[in-house]
Amino acid sequence: MPGPRILIVDDEPIVIKSAERVLKAEGYDVEGAAGGREAILKLEKGGYDLVFTDLKMPEVDGLTLIKWIRKSSQVIGIVIITGYPSQDTIKDALELGIIDYIPKPFTPSVLLDVTARAVEWTKGKKPxxxxxxxxxxxxxxxxxxxxxxxxxxxxxxxxxxxxxxxxxxxxxxxxxxxxxxxxxxxxxxxxxxxxxxxxxxxxxxRGDHNIRVCLGTACYVKGIEGIVSKIHEALNINIGDTTENRKFSLEGVRCLGACGLAPVMVIDQETFGAMTPKKALEIIGQYDKSGVEAAAAGNPAADLAEKEA
Ligand code: FES
Incomplete structure (x- = not known):
């Protein structure tokens, strides 16, 4: 039985190409449309199960496309991909019953994760x-x-x-x-x-372990930036990201109320003070050493981080 057919709608060709590359490698049947108008022309012919659409597009935007899909008799799951999430448009989209929402830029693992859930949706064909x-x-x-x-x-x-x-x-x-x-x-x-x-x-x-780094003034002055950059080198993630292997997420937060311990890092519920880049990496490794190694694999900056640590 053929898998679900997915239409990626975006006015940026690079987004369509990247999504196609990731999804096709996993065996998904994927096509692209360069905007809402082209998407409607394709959807009129039928046969699609899922639409992943940008919101901000010239002429026919994402919300208009979603409304058109909802008015048509087709049962299609919708996921939003957007780099400019305004609260109002996301709220409107939520009310129109989207399955999920991915902010751009997205990582392959987030795309695959959301796609897997959306595919589950298609099996029931009901919200x-x-x-x-x-x-x-x-x-x-x-x-x-x-x-x-x-x-x-x-x-x-x-x-x-x-x-x-x-x-x-x-x-x-x-x-x-x-x-x-x-x-x-x-x-x-x-x-x-x-x-x-x-x-x-x-x-x-989020990953299995959530790393929060304090970006408040005291922690900033005491060098939290160096710790963030070391974590980035070692795990190949920026603030707001989750590692490909879903082991760690990195979050930046404002003052954690422990300025006397600056710079401060919190992993899950545990607080660590007076951090240095080296100590931070050691502590993260104690949570999941193999997870750190796997996240670092293929990241050239990680070797450097290892040597410097
Ligand atoms: S500024 Fe980091 S704990 Fe207060």
Whole structure:
């Protein structure tokens, strides 16, 4: 049986080419369209299961394309890829039932991860949050629903529900936001507004271990930049990224309230003070040495980091 057919819509040819290269290597049936108009012409012929679309495009933009798809009789899963996520357009897209959202630039692992989930969606051909258990493992969906039920009648419960949801799922993709909105009986735009306002929430999948580096003034003065650059060299990620092997994520945060220990790094729930680039790498290695080595593999800068450390 042929796999799902995916249409990538973007006015930047490089985005289409990169996505095609990554997805075709994994056996996906992928085609590109250079904008909303070309996409509609292709979609009119039918046969597509998923559309990954940019939002900001000349003539026919992403939202117009999504509305056209929703009005057509075709059941197509939609994922947004955009470098300019304005809160309003993302909110509109969420309300139109997108499966997921990827900010540009994206890494191959994020693209493959989102594609795998979107493909799961195509198997049910129903919005994930309308299905029993959705696209989550049943135990995860049940736990999420239990938390929603627990807080359902408590005013101001959105933030604690989102915190618990992030602990359960690992991040807050659109499908989780819609499930929470439905469960708490509030607009999905309100949920999205809170998720995007607070830096503690993320819509991107995170690695097994979350490294937070403090970018506050005291830590900056004491050299946090050197630590960030060493982590970048060793793990091949920038702030906001997750390693290809999904072992580590790197996040930059404002003052962690431990300025006396500057420069400060936090891994998961543990705080480490008076960091140096060398110490930071040693500590990260204690969490998952083979994960560090695998993340570094193929990154020429990593050898240099190793020698200098
Ligand atoms: S500035 Fe880093 S802990 Fe305060």
């Amino acid at each position: 994930a949050d309308e299905k029993e258990g959705g696209e989550f493992p049943p135990a995860m969906a049940a736990e999420l629903d239990r938390v929603i039920q627990l807080y359902k009648h408590t005013p101001g419960s959105l933030i604690p529900v989102l915190q618990r949801a992030q602990e359960i799922v690992g991040y807050l993709p659109p499908v989780v936001q819609r499930r929470i909105a439905k469960g708490l009986n509030i607009p999905v735009a309100e949920v999205h507004g809170v998720v995007s306002f607070y830096s503690i929430f993320t819509m991107k999948p």
